[in-house]
Amino acid sequence: MKSCVPLLLVLLALAGIPSVSGADAQPADSAENPLRKTIELGRLLVEQTATHPLTRSYVGASLNCTSCHLDNGTHPTAATFLEVATAYPAWAAREETVVTLEDRVLNCFMRSCNGTRPPQGSLPAVAITTYITSLSEGLPMQMNEKSPHGPRRVKALAIDPAEADVASGKTLYTARCGSCHGEDGDGTGDGPPVWGPRSFNMGAGLSHVEHLAAWLKVAMPLHEADLTDAESLDIAAYVNSHDRPAFDIEEHLPAAEGLGVYNGKRGNEKSAGQDDHTAAE
Ligand code: HEC
Ligand code: HEC
Incomplete structure (x- = not known):
């Protein structure tokens, strides 16, 4: 009988009937799937x-x-x-x-x-x-x-971070960003913090002026991203001229024994008696 299964599936597919072939398969559109x-x-x-x-x-x-x-x-x-x-x-x-x-x-x-x-x-x-x-x-x-x-x-911009004008960035930040992110960048408005202890750290992509500028150009001000390349650069340089948390990778990794967990629930029963080395891995 086993050899009939593929033929049955083809027939079901031709008839437009979804093939739920095994006991573990789930209906595709169910909210309980x-x-x-x-x-x-x-x-x-x-x-x-x-x-x-x-x-x-x-x-x-x-x-x-x-x-x-x-x-x-x-x-x-x-x-x-x-x-x-x-x-x-x-x-x-x-x-x-x-x-x-x-x-x-x-x-x-x-x-x-x-x-x-x-x-x-x-x-x-x-x-x-x-x-x-x-x-x-x-x-x-x-x-x-x-x-x-x-x-x-995010598309890289043709900009040189060395040419950023931080003073202009400050003026622009006050006019276009401060109302949502706070004059002190701490997220006192509707937006999250953009510098300081509750912001992303020095290991984040956005801690690089050129990456932040490229992201701002397509993302901010929220719902009306209209900055020029030069404005994005100046604002990014101003935002990143402030302190944010340092990044030491050792402080951000879980304890060694938690680095990975087995992504499955039934492995032990199935492999019991087969693999002596399982416990040591
Ligand atoms: C502070 C801003 C920020 C936060 C918060 C953040 N990311 Fe990102 N993430 C980025 C940026 C910027 C990139 C690079 C995007 C690019 O170059 O297009 C990135 C890249 C990624 C990528 C790779 C995207 C790709 O194109 O391959 C993944 C996946 C991702 N982030 C997942 C996450 C997840 C999950 C979270 C939350 C746990 C998160 N990120 C939080 C800024 C952030
Ligand atoms: C109308 C309010 C508003 C304005 C104006 C605005 N932002 Fe945002 N910004 C947000 C919100 C809200 C988010 C988070 C998006 C979300 O959660 O959907 C965000 C996210 C961000 C992020 C990534 C998350 C973080 O806090 O690090 C940065 C960086 C940022 N904005 C910078 C700026 C800059 C620079 C300007 C000015 C050019 C600006 N924003 C203007 C509301 C705003």
Whole structure:
């Protein structure tokens, strides 16, 4: 009978009937579908990273992922998550290794969120990675030898950080940014802090003037991003002329025994008696 299964699936497909072939398969559009629920949890964690019980202990800044990945990463240009999953695994020069999308997610916790890297395979790691991957569903993927960035990454500007005018940046900041981010950059308005102890740290991409300028150009002022390249540069230089937390990677890694957890629930029963070395790994 077993040989009939493929034929049966073809017939079901031709008839337009979804093929639920095994006892573990889930209906695709059900709100109770565990995969869809995980995607939705990931979206929630991207939105409420600093306050959600699953992630808040890993976040040191008063920032959520969506603070920079606007609209939960669905904004088309401001550090979008759209199409990002197609670019992983990727070579990362900073880490001098090949990183997975999960690695990339976790590294943003310790740098941009000035927090601790959650363990690989932990629920927040899996949920956020699943959410970001869902935003590339159906797209062709590539092995990426260039850098850990999606095809729609923030465009670099033709600017020279050495030419920034910090005084002009201060005037522009007061006029265009201070009402939301506070004159002291501490987020006393509707926006999050942009410098000081509750901001991203010196390991974050935005701590580099040229990266902050490029992101500002497409993202800020919120809902009316209209800065010129020169204005973006001057404001970025002014914002980053202030102190923010230092970055010493040792302080942002979890305890050695928590670096990775096994991402599964049934492995022990299945491998019991087969692998003597499992416990030591
Ligand atoms: C302070 C701002 C900031 C915060 C907060 C932040 N990120 Fe990022 N993140 C960036 C920037 C900037 C980039 C580089 C984007 C680019 O070059 O297009 C980036 C890149 C990434 C990438 C790689 C994107 C790509 O194109 O491959 C991922 C994935 C990512 N961040 C996930 C997260 C997650 C998850 C969180 C929350 C835990 C987070 N980030 C928090 C600023 C931030
Ligand atoms: C209308 C209010 C508003 C204005 C004006 C505004 N921002 Fe923002 N900004 C926000 C909000 C809100 C966020 C977080 C987005 C979110 O959570 O959806 C943000 C995010 C940011 C971030 C990334 C998160 C962080 O705090 O590090 C930076 C950097 C930033 N803004 C800088 C600026 C600069 C510089 C200007 C002026 C050119 C500016 N903003 C103007 C509201 C504003």
